[in-house]
Amino acid sequence: MATIVSYTARPRRLTQALLLAFAVVIGVGAYALVGLGRFDEVPADLMQVGVGSAVLAAALQVVVMWRTPYADPVILPLVVLLNLLGIAMIKSVHAANEIYGLRTSASADRQMLWGIVGVVLCLVVLVLLRDHRRLRRYTWISAVVGGVLLLLPLVPVIGDSRNGSRIWINIAGNSFQPAELAKIAFAIFFAGYLVSRRDTLALAGPKVLGIHLPRWSDFGPILVAWGFAMAVLVFETDLGTSLMFFGLFVAMLYVATDRLSWLVIGAVMFLPPAVFAATQMSHVRTRLTCWLDPLSSDNYSSCEQINQGLFGLANGGITGAGLGEGRPDVVPHAESDFIFTSFAEELGMVGAFALLLLYLLLVQRAIRAAVGISDGFGTLLAGGLGFTLALQVFVVVGGVTRVIPLTGLTLPFLAAGGSSLVCNWIIVGILVRLSDAARRPAARQVEGLDAPAAPRPAPEAVS
Known part of the structure; x- marks a missing residue:
């Protein structure tokens, strides 16, 4: 005799609360260790950092219990831990620069402020976005907003050029990188557009060299x-x-159509412009040269950043120099572009792989939400946002380790910078909402409001 039993997903809010507490303890502990390593005493603001982190974690827990009770219990603890570890490392870099008489524009206090703003916006998303399918109504508006944000740095008055790239805007002395916000808008647009045209895009066209090309009428997007x-x-x-946006669209095309040819077509289309940039643009050409041979006598001065980063990686060894014991002051932009190098030096290869594991778990949870959602729009949106995080981590870590050339992207939640941190917290809010929709048992949503779950049939015994 066999018994068939129906199972109901559990909210697991207690699990999330324990993981959040664990993340706060580790993050605040890392902040204390940085002070002990640099100055042989705990930081004077340790109590404020600990209490503030606990309050923000409690606010996240309460709002999730209220608005998204079935959300994935691992996403928020992972992000809180990454954010706090980033603040601790920025504190270490800033302190090292002060000790050795160097100036730095980033500080742990400023990163904390941006972290608070990011958490507040994440809470706003969770409270106001009752149903992720509402975002589909703004498909074309998102496209326009994303395009405007992407091109804002080209406006003469507010556009700002730094380190060879014009990706910043400066308003009243405050700088912002609009591409970080544009990636959210484009992810919403791509998801809304592709879910309505996935059938036509999946139709195979002519076959060339063993690859099914799309129909010419569907090649426009x-x-x-x-x-x-x-x-x-x-x-x-x-x-x-440019790699992030084009890669996001091609990856979402693949998810929508399940056709490998889209990935091949995307790679072929991006290769010629990349070659043009490497040969005709001095900024990109220098990065390519530093990727190929940074230690040669001819390139050493122009490749100082990547060289010092490699030395920092080597200095870390297996277990690292210890928090607050490294020399990130010798690496230019060690708190932003090269923060992974700073971590690898002070935490060693073990700590570096632990960071990558945290990112891997975060991306896996986003993909898990994409698989579990019943509607196509949610699947594409969760998959696209998860891919964006994965691509940024790969590009940044690959650049500082010389797997690929440097590109200038920032490591999510760790690197100094308000634009990236705030926008990534917004992404987390959307992912938490999507994971709630994926895990909610037998739930119906009417006009964006959660309706009571339909009663499940009682377990039946079958002989």
Whole structure:
């Protein structure tokens, strides 16, 4: 005799609360260790950091219990831990620069402030976004907003060029990188557009060299996305951002159509502009040269950043120099572009792999939400946002380890910078909402409001 029993997903809010507490303890402990390593005493603001982190974690827990009770219990603890570890490392870099008489624009206090803003916006998303399917109504508005944000740095008055790339805007002395917000808008647009045209895009066209090409009538969307990516590459000289947007669209195309040919077509289309940038743009050409041979006598001075980063990686060894014991002051932009190198030096290869594991778990949870959602729009949106995080981590870590050339993207939640941190917290809010929809048992949503779950049939015994 066999018994068939129906199972109901559990909210697991207690699990999330325990993981959040664990993340706060580790993050605040890392902040204390940085002070002990640099100055042989705990930081004077340790109590404020600990209490503030606990309050924000409690606010996240309460709002999730209220608005998204079935959300994935692992996403928020992972992000809180990454954010606090980033603050601790920025504190270490800033302290090292002060000790050795160097100036730095980033500080742990400023990163804490941006972290608070990001958490507040995440809470706003969770409270106001009752149903992720509402975002589909703004498909074309998101496209316009994303395009405007992407091209804002080209406006003469507010556009700002730094380190060879024009990807910043400066208003009243405050700088912002609009591409970080544009990636959210484009993810919403791509999800809304592709879910309504996935059937026609999946139709195979002519076969060339063993690859099924799309029909010519369906080739328009990828050409538009390619044009935007190339505009960013040519006019803003930013290979990383153009790669991120075009890669996001191609990856979402693959998820929508399940056709490997889209990935091949995307790679082929992006290769010629990348070659053009490497040969014709001095900024990109220098990065390519530093990727190929940074230690040669001819390139050493222009490749100082990547060289010092490699030395920092080597100095870390297996277990690292210890928090607050490294020399990140010798690496330019060690708190932003090269923060992974700072971690690897002070935490060693073990700590570096632990960070990558945290990112892997975060991306896996996003993909898990994408698989579990019943509607196509949610699947594409969760998959696209998860891919964006994965691509940024790969591009940044691959750049500082010389797997690929440097691109200028920032490591999510760790690197100093308000634009990236705030926008990534918004992404987390959307992912938490999507994971709630994926795990909610037998739930119906009417006009964006959660309706009571339909009663499940009682377990039946079957002989």
